[in-house]
Each structure stands twice: as C-alpha cells, then as structure tokens.
Amino acid sequence: MDEAKTALFLALGQIASKGISNNTSIVPTERLLISPTHDLALMLPTSLRQANDAAEAYKLFFVFENYLRSLIVQELSQDVTTSWWDKLPSDLQIEVTKLEEQEEVKGWMALGSRDKSALMTLPQLVKVIDHNWKQVFEDVVRDRALLQEARTIGHLRNTICHMSVISAEELERIRQTMRDWFRAVAP
DSSP, X not given: OOHHHHHHHHHHHHHHHHHHHTOTTSXXXXXXXXXXXXXXXXXXXXXXXXXXXXXXXXHHHHHHHHHHHHXXXXXXXXXXXXXXXXXXXXXXXXXXXXXXXXXXXXXXXXXOOOOGGGGOOHHHHHHHHXXXXXXIIHHHHOOTHHHHHHHHHHHHHHHHHTTOOXXXXXXXXXXXXXXXXXXXXXX
C-alpha cells in the first residue's frame, strides 16, 4: 500500500473511531465498577459519558478552591497576633462552625481530619478575600475584578457539584477565570 492510501486509511479509521465514541448508545470503553461484577458503563452508558465530561470541570474547581484555601490561610496568617479564623466575617464563622458540628456527628464516616478552611465553599472563600481586601489581599490579588469572575464561575461550580453537565463554552469560562487568577496571583 502506498503512503497516500495508508494516510487515507488512517484518517478514515480516526473519523470512524470518533464517530463511534460519540454514539451514546455504544458502551464507553472506560469502566465504572460499583462491585467486581457490576459495571455502570454497561448499565448507564449515557450517564457515564456525562460524568466523564463533568469530571474535567470538577478537577478544575478542586484545584482552584484548594489553591484559594491555601492562599487565604497563608495570607491571613502573616499577622501572627490574630488567628486567620478570627479575620473571617462572623456570619461565615457561624456557617463553618455548623458544618464542623455536622461532620462531628458523622464521625463514623472516614472523612479524616479537616481544618475549618476545608469546609468553606468557593463563594465563601471569595467572601473572605473581599472582607479582607484592603488589609491583606489588595496587594496579593491586585485586581478586585477577579473576585467577580470567581463569583460568576461559582454558579458553574454549583451546577457541577449538583451532578449536572455544563457546556464546553462554560468549561472554557472556568479555564479563563483560572488563567486570569494565576496570571495575577502566581501559584
């Protein structure tokens, strides 16, 4: 077979593979086991495809939220005369304390030990930065518009965390927000 025919054969194979993988009635190649003998890919192939799509956004939020948690604790801990926790708005302290109490009740679950910052959601993290803007974060973040960007993608975070799919356009909005943040505040 000459090079042109080989290239055409490979191109057609790639097109066919892509077409097959996009067919929602075909079982995905990735498995999702709930036991050694029960694969959700066989039972719910469309749901597994949607979960795979949502996983990318989830991973981005996982990294971004944990980065913000670390940044907040680090920056609010610079002044050792006051705990970082004491620099949070009182209503937020109450919300987090209630969550902490709920986790204590669920002590039978293998959640592990988590500090208070791990209980804060993206909107709460943004609220902490906003609350401490002048004293701490103005010099670190430098552009308050980034807070609004983070608030905007907070709606997408809730969509993903409530097990819904978002469009590729909205996934790109998350990526763009993260790029903006990491340009201004290098990790």
